[in-house]
Amino acid sequence: EPEVTQTPSHQVTQMGQEVILRCVPISNHLYFYWYRQILGQKVEFLVSFYNNEISEKSEIFDDQFSVERPDGSNFTLKIRSTKLEDSAMYFCASSGDGQPQHFGDGTRLSIL
């Protein structure tokens, strides 16, 4: 069964550094998403992306965040200057038109 794959599985970064989280969505999917889960909290929506542009973003997704689909297969989340509170599990998801979202196994981001 096709899967959403995310790399790396764990990223450790110094505060203030830039980090890029990578995702390969399911190949025929058109909608792409990033969510995050801070330890002990809910899974929270960050951003959705369709037709090469952001469809919707949450209040969390401020100017420090950006997303890109640099080629036909990858979908990336960049955090320009990381903060301690960015430490979380980041989940990528994708979906077909009108279909449920399928999630990757996440990247654990640890900011030191």
Next chain:
Amino acid sequence: DQQVKQNSPSLSVQEGRISILNCDYTNSMFDYFLWYKKYPAEGPTFLISISSIKDKNEDGRFTVFLNKSAKHLSLHIVPSQPGDSAVYFCAATGNYGGATNKLIFGTGTLLAVQP
């Protein structure tokens, strides 16, 4: 922001019995609801969904019931198996975008199925 609530943080059930997981929501604009299962160190896995035009959807051992007037949905697992032990998340979305709109998640219920 508690738009989707799962009031039971954990549930323990004997193998072979029914597991009932509950979810409440407050936003009347939600029109599509999903259940996801999550094992440790993995991402959420889609289980089953229901549109607001229905009150029941069944897929094998899993059935989701929707009570719109009560803003309540439940997931029934019959019979429960030890492999069902995981965290179960209820999620909701709305604005008639179907499943492609952002998902609002509950806090999850940890289900333990005892052999």
